[in-house]
Amino acid sequence: MPGSEKNPRPHRVGNPPIQLLVNYWEMRPTAMGERLDALMRKGVTEVSTFVPWQAVEADISHLLTRFLQAAGDRKLGVTLVLSPEVGVHYPNSGIPRDIFSKPENTAVHAKGSPAIVNLPPNCFSLPSLLSPEFIKRYHGFLSRMDHFLGDLSRKGAPGILNRVSLVLTGSFWKYYRAPQHSSLSAFGGSAGDYSSAAAVAYRQRTELFFSQREFQEPSPTTAQRWRSRPMEEVNRRWFNQQAEDVFRVRSGQFVRRKTLGVRVRDVELFTPEADPGFSYSHFLQNLASGRGDFARLSALVDEASCRMSQVDGTSAAPYLHWTGLGGFRSLPVAEKQFLILKSLLLMGTQGGVQGGGILIDEEEWFSLSQGFRARAEALARSIGSGDLTLKKRVTYLTSHLWSDASPLWDELQARLISQAGQLGQVRMVASLDLLVADREADLLFVDPQYLLTQESITKILNWAKGGRVVALPRSTLYTEAARRELERTCVSLQHMDINLGLPYRLFPFGEGKLVIYETPTAGAGAEAQNSWRSFVSAVLSVAGVQASCSVSDGRLRTVALENQNGGIGLFILNGTGRAVSADIMFPSEVVISDLASLLVRESDDGASVPANRFALEIPPCGVLPLAIRGNEITQDRERRLAQGEAEQLHKAIASAAELQLGELQASENPWI
Amino acid sequence: MDLSNDWRKFQEVFFPTAKTAAGAGVVQRDVSAPVYSVVEKDIVVAGYCEHEDLSDWVGSPVGDFKNQFRNREIVVLERAQVDQWMNDGLSKPGFHGQLEYFRSMAEATIKGGARGDAKLPTRTHFLLESLKGWWGNILPSAFGIYLRLQAPEAVGVLEASQDILVIYRRGALESFNAPDLSGLSSERRKQPGDVVKYLSERYLVPVQGVYVGAQDWARWSQDSAPWSEVAVALRSSRMQLVPFRWRVATLVATRAFLGV
Incomplete structure (x- = not known):
């Protein structure tokens, strides 16, 4: 963390929420030490650098070794970002030029054109991460890095890698989107690689997947149904997600062979300036030689913060990358500061110890005022030490994280963000493992296009038993075994049929509830939209998900963080260019005070008198931090803590029982 | 390693924003903007x-x-x-x-549309625009411009100053980066003549050095036609051409005289 002070409760050692980007290949070898000394004088204790593949292949002067040596000598922490990424200040983002010479290595988005990234130092089309040649060479690069670091730890200066960690990112997968769709809605349309290399891999993997026994029930001819043309879109999404998951796991295996002792982290790096949803806007901005489109960038931060990816069942820490190459650089200072704080609040507070944050160019960071940096660092410290955490109350399970979801998702977002003004309440996942590990959410929506197997139904139902609500679609995308499992569960339960435009059946289930909903027929327009809206409202109400506060002006947004010292840390964001006066309302009486001074001094002497409505004025591009305390808030937090502990206890008992009674299957145990 | 196209440096020098530009805070919309x-x-x-x-x-x-x-x-x-x-x-x-x-x-x-005479409403930099235009007929087919933006003396010193070398070949901008002067002793680095000579030899193109105050440069960069100011700065030695070439000075003066 830049300029970090002594942290009383180190929570996220080695992955601070603010990471400064200092690219080693941009330094002259002779000035490297001097540059690092200058950074240390500014209080920097850790830096991040991309490791462009081409730079490694052409590194005849052993620049990376020198850099690690110079950083090691100064006890400076270094994070090496290995994956090919967008927004790297290197030609073609560091991908070897000869890869681009073959059209079969180029990725194609759903509309049949190359996926182009138009960021300096040059526009280039993304390569296909499914191209056999690309994969072979990329794995060669990772092996080379693994050997390089292994050799360095054995033959280099003692302890040279003590403060070095490796980062593998989500790479290009989320950028395989058509800009014409993404301009209308950031993750609109189908994402994924539609190149010839991807088509071959798609056929092979679907063949293998649907040859599993479960898909051949009740008769082997049933498997044909899953491979039929109407299933193409569903299967493509499943395949794209699965291909990404496999890619990430394999990449991790290549760098964990010889680099023992070097920490490897999985990160999801979002670069809004390189996003297809920003492509046309950036194109027009460049034509006009104007400043960046602040509103567009801000909206992309909202969208990115809703999506949680995973690697091998663990969440990948979400980071927002502000490059200094695209639209961000040319924004007025106040807008930059707003985006930095917003991304820090939405990304840094997610995922606990694996938590994310922002990656920002060192020059951009130090171009901001000292006062702002001090405030942002104080916030980052609170986030890093776990004092402030974001609890996402609603989870949405989808088949592909980077493709559009059903109108249910849009309505959910509209309800929570547009109407209630609350950011960070809902997250989208495409992994059942993440769902199982999720103890924050109270409610799960399963996308109507999600393919449900027996295993997934079992996991979902077990999750619901712990006092949660699950909304499952009634669709044709259940395997026979999954359908049997669900019917077996529901047959003994009492239920209530409700129809508020969209019929659904509500079952009390363990301590939780189960909702099975019909999907409206496609193309029903406004009527279908109203049905979704009523349904979402009803299910949110059943799950008891309600905003902790509301604001009287629709231009304002709030981020409510759970404060470990009690109460909530509420941040009110004004993303407009004008000051906004508004009232903030709470369901019960609370006292509010300045959170910034509370975090620094740990006392709230300036607290207000108890009330449930307060008038505030938020400056243009302002972020107002408030500490909120009240009985209901405390009770709610205690209830959730107790629920979490009870669940952990259940799991501990279950695992103890499994150890003692090995032959007894968990699902057969009536106590779990 | 040299980056032949250092985009950050290029933007910083030719399209300064944030601290150097006016209105670093929130900027209100311009109701006549294209x-x-x-x-x-x-x-x-x-x-x-x-x-x-x-x-x-x-x-x-x-x-x-x-x-x-x-x-x-x-x-x-x-x-x-x-x-x-x-x-x-x-x-x-x-x-x-x-x-x-x-x-x-x-x-x-x-x-090609309804308004045949229309131009794309875009912001350009006065120097880049000139080098792209008819100056190309007068200047050599390959040349470099070494710009050194000197920080005010009160702020002090060399680190606060910045420099860039842009190289044109056949009328097109070929490369732009902060040149590597590590081959020069610290004494010679302070001599503009030595720096420009070194760069000409290293990059094998004639290089025109331009030494100017960072504040003057930032102000001119916000203006589409600051040539009269540039000419005044040249006359009063606030801007220095290294080496002094009459041909380049005449080009500056002509633009100042024509008022474009």
Whole structure:
């Protein structure tokens, strides 16, 4: 963390929420030490650098070794970002030029054109991460890095890698989107690689997947149904997600062979300036030689913060990358500061110890005022030490994280963000493992296009038993075994049929509830939209998900963080260019005070008198931090803590029982 | 390792923003600023106007959009065309070359439209614009310009100053980066003549050194035609040409005299 002070409760050692980007290949070898000394004088204790593949292949002067040596000598922490990424200040983002010479290595988005990234130092089309040649060479690069670091730890200066960690990112997968769709809605349309290399891999993997026994029930001819043309879109999404998951796991295996002792982290790096949803806007901005489109960038931060990816069942820490190459650089200072704080609040507070944050160019960071940096660092410290955490109350399970979801998702977002003004309440996942590990959410929506197997139904139902609500679609995308499992569960339960435009059946289930909903027929327009809206409202109400506060002006947004010292840390964001006066309302009486001074001094002497409505004025591009305390808030937090502990206890008992009674299957145990 | 195209440095020097530009805080919208859009099948796919949020217009009919901004200059580009230009631009070298290509294509489209005399409303830098224009007929086919922006003395010293070397070949900007002067002793680095000579030998092109105050440069960069100010600075030695070439000084004076 830049300029970090002594942290009383180190929570996220080695992955601070603010990471400064200092690219080693941009330094002259002779000035490297001097540059690092200058950074240390500014209080920097850790830096991040991309490791462009081409730079490694052409590194005849052993620049990376020198850099690690110079950083090691100064006890400076270094994070090496290995994956090919967008927004790297290197030609073609560091991908070897000869890869681009073959059209079969180029990725194609759903509309049949190359996926182009138009960021300096040059526009280039993304390569296909499914191209056999690309994969072979990329794995060669990772092996080379693994050997390089292994050799360095054995033959280099003692302890040279003590403060070095490796980062593998989500790479290009989320950028395989058509800009014409993404301009209308950031993750609109189908994402994924539609190149010839991807088509071959798609056929092979679907063949293998649907040859599993479960898909051949009740008769082997049933498997044909899953491979039929109407299933193409569903299967493509499943395949794209699965291909990404496999890619990430394999990449991790290549760098964990010889680099023992070097920490490897999985990160999801979002670069809004390189996003297809920003492509046309950036194109027009460049034509006009104007400043960046602040509103567009801000909206992309909202969208990115809703999506949680995973690697091998663990969440990948979400980071927002502000490059200094695209639209961000040319924004007025106040807008930059707003985006930095917003991304820090939405990304840094997610995922606990694996938590994310922002990656920002060192020059951009130090171009901001000292006062702002001090405030942002104080916030980052609170986030890093776990004092402030974001609890996402609603989870949405989808088949592909980077493709559009059903109108249910849009309505959910509209309800929570547009109407209630609350950011960070809902997250989208495409992994059942993440769902199982999720103890924050109270409610799960399963996308109507999600393919449900027996295993997934079992996991979902077990999750619901712990006092949660699950909304499952009634669709044709259940395997026979999954359908049997669900019917077996529901047959003994009492239920209530409700129809508020969209019929659904509500079952009390363990301590939780189960909702099975019909999907409206496609193309029903406004009527279908109203049905979704009523349904979402009803299910949110059943799950008891309600905003902790509301604001009287629709231009304002709030981020409510759970404060470990009690109460909530509420941040009110004004993303407009004008000051906004508004009232903030709470369901019960609370006292509010300045959170910034509370975090620094740990006392709230300036607290207000108890009330449930307060008038505030938020400056243009302002972020107002408030500490909120009240009985209901405390009770709610205690209830959730107790629920979490009870669940952990259940799991501990279950695992103890499994150890003692090995032959007894968990699902057969009536106590779990 | 030298980055032949250091985009950050290029932007910092030729298109300064934030601290150096006026209005570093929130900037209010300009009600006469030109409006740009990408459209498809009469629907707005993307809109852009500096300091203005046009996101609510995305997905709206083009007619309504044009009607709303009828008092402003509107640039409307077809989505398929933009995609085609981006695809074709991949073969151009570097982002600057690609950008020039996009601008030329957009301008050709506007000229082909209803307003044949229209120009693309875009902000340019006075020096880059001149080097791209008729100066190219007078200057050598390959040359470099070494710009050294000197920080005010009160702030002090060399670290606060910045420099860039831009190299043109056959009328096109070939490279731009902070030159590597590590081959020069610290004493020689302080001698402008030695620096320019060293760069000419290293990059094998005649180099014109321009030493100017950072504040003057930042002010001129915000202006589309600051040539009279540049000429005054040259006369009063606030700006220094190294070596002093009459031909270059005459070009500056001519532009100042013509007032463009």
